[in-house]
Amino acid sequence: MDDLFVGKYRSKSTDELAQIAKNSKYHDGARKAAVAVLTERGKFEPTSVRNSDYSKQDLDDLLAGLQNYRIQFTKTSDSLTVFKDDWNGVTGTILLLIGVALILTYGVLRYLGNTYWGLKYALVGGLTAAYLGWNRIDYSNYSYLKIGLDGVTIKKGIHLTKRVIEIDKRDFVSFSVRDYRNSVSIFLNSKTARPLGIANFRKKDYEVTKSYVERLTEELNGLVAKLGNTWL
Structure with missing residues (x-):
């Protein structure tokens, strides 16, 4: 998204970019892009941008x-x-559910007699996802x-x-x-x-x-x- 702003803002004047960069009403990505273009032009002056009243x-x-x-x-x-x-709890829950699903799938297929060697990747992936998910929930x-x-x-x-x-x-x-x-x-x-x-x-x-x-x-x-x- 920031890259789209940067491409769009290259056509704006330095004054316009400075106004965007210092105005808190603009989206954070837009302000970052304005600073990036000002920096490309060698026109980024913190004292001129940092004057919000x-x-x-x-x-x-x-x-x-x-x-x-x-x-x-x-x-x-x-x-x-x-x-x-920080959404760690949400993403952690999703990862944990994916991990549990993969582990259960591995267990069911093995119980049914499937010996396909590729199943080990499902087990490894499931254990990894479950661990990462639990860790993110724990540190939400x-x-x-x-x-x-x-x-x-x-x-x-x-x-x-x-x-x-x-x-x-x-x-x-x-x-x-x-x-x-x-x-x-x-x-x-x-x-x-x-x-x-x-x-x-x-x-x-x-x-x-x-x-x-x-x-x-x-x-x-x-x-x-x-x-x-x-x-x-």
Whole structure:
């Protein structure tokens, strides 16, 4: 898909490509392609691309930008849910089922007296698919954050279990930002527990990820404030 964008964007002007690269409303693949063409032309200047003004964006605009980081959300009048699923659980289940089917097929054919030497490939393939599938399920990394009337709920799926953390509204302090070499993270601070990392955003060469995350964090804290007496 990115290659199609690159071919299409070679006919665009440098200014047009710079606008695409720095505008979070464009699809992530389109922005990558714009940067690729700018780089081909020797016109890629991070300072000119990284000038998105997030200070003028409200929470809804910022939430729409989450798609660039493969993060999804649902928002109602009294809650916000942000979640990310690496789909390891889904693909793992599919691989596991394929593996089990191949192993069962091998077993049935052998039971019926089929001695065809090629059956060993079905067995090997089945065992491999089952192992890879189980491994992906085991390391599924589903994460979920909900800001609601009662407080904050965090879920993380690791090693076949979902770790659930509930931060009571009276225990919540704020969301904060930590800047790392290749990523920026949002942390949840509470009165009785250590800071908890709730989301990580990998830095991109065509966007000021830190500025985006800082503004998003500011709006998340604003959302908590807007809940008013339900948090006080």
